[in-house]
Amino acid sequence: MARVTSQDVARRAGVSQSAVSRAFTPGASVAPETRSRILAAAEALGYRPNKIARSLITRRSGLIGIVVGYLDNLFYPTVIERLSRGLQERGFHALMFFTPPTAETDEAVLRELLEYQVDGLIMVSAGLSSTFAARCSAAGIPVLLFNRTLDDPSLSAVSSDNVAGGETIARHLVACGHRRIAFLAGWPGSSTSRDRRRGFVAELKRQGLDLYREDVGNYDLETARAATRRLFAEPPIPDALFCANDHMAIAALDVLRADLGLSVPGDVAVAGYDDAPMAGWAAYALTTVSQPPDEMVAAALRILLANIAAPAPRPERVRIAGRLILRASTRAIHEPPSA
Structure with a gap:
């Protein structure tokens, strides 16, 4: 069968070839009645636009x-x-x-x-x-x-707004009564991890605290698990941990509960960043900043x-400003730490 062209459609619809082109271009200006007539003619003829040929004309792929x-x-x-x-x-x-x-x-x-x-x-x-x-x-x-x-x-x-998000997490953890607050960084070359840390540390200082401990998880599950073990290897252990994203926070939660036998949030609070789908799962219920x-x-x-x-x-x-999502991995502000 011979290939149906836009000229064939134009003749059948009684319009110009440029009108046919506009009818198949999203957002292009063409009267609704004209568009309907062109689409009906194209359907009757079995016409499909040739995007490759069009790209040669428009110089857009x-x-x-x-x-x-x-x-x-x-x-x-x-x-x-x-x-x-x-x-x-x-x-x-x-x-x-x-x-x-x-x-x-x-x-x-x-x-x-x-x-x-x-x-x-x-x-x-x-x-x-x-x-x-x-x-x-x-x-x-x-x-x-x-x-x-x-x-x-x-x-x-x-x-x-990663800096502001880090500040938000710091204010929340301090308001919950935490004083030994640790940070688990992502890949050091990432602006997201650097900015979240910058806001987090700056707000802790405004609250009269220094960062207690920190390590690098590189946004990787196994690396984050190993970093969490290092952060909690020596007493007194951190009483709160902010992870630069939810992916690493999930890894940290698994280590803290399953490997170290700690209660979350009784022994240690955990917060992440992103509000990825897993953060809302009941098994994790992760406090986080929503992107x-x-x-x-x-x-x-x-x-x-x-x-x-x-x-x-x-x-x-x-x-774009994020929003603090409070879940069960951090305790309520009025709730005292466990004995």
Whole structure:
């Protein structure tokens, strides 16, 4: 069978070929009656738009690269699903790339991005070197950092207000009566872990306390388990622990209860960050700071797609306030510690 073209649809619907093109372009201006007539003609002829041919005309691939460095934390699969769905609704499609979370995105990923001619790039929990960013800019590819920031002012970024979130956790733990408060950091190269620690330590100092102990969990379950054992190896043990994300907090809870036989929150309170799905499970009931994925994804899509459409990208930084979610891993403020 001969391939049905947009010209065939235009003749059957009695419209121009450009009207057919607009009818199949999300957000394009076309009268509702005209669109209905075009869609009816396309259905009758069995027409399907040729996206490859269209990309040659528009010089847009319709592809958005999403570079992911870390999916163990269940906050990120939620984000990826919502980013992908949001892109589809706007006429784009996600192309996934994976890179180690503790390393800068490498040249192999960059080559693939350029070969696929992606229209934009979202970095989700992935490192980005200044060289990589410069080459994307030179290729006209707008870059947005999701839940991570860099000092480079040419890059857009969307994150929660991690400093404020750390402050919130510190105030809560101090209000609950804790004085020996420890911190379990994520990957040291991550701005999220650094900012959460910065806010946390600054608020403890305002409350007249120093950080009691700290260790590094690298956002990894086994590393976080080993770090938790070190933090609680010598008495007097911490009476509260703030983990830089929920994934590590889950690991810490398992060690504290199953390995060390401690009561949570009777012997030690535990708090995390993200409000990942597991945090709400009854077995963990983790107090945490919620990162609002819907608001963060909406901001990311708005900024990136505006920069794709603009003659010259205008970098934008957005920090979205999180919310303290109180659950059973920390005691109520008026509740005294166990004897």
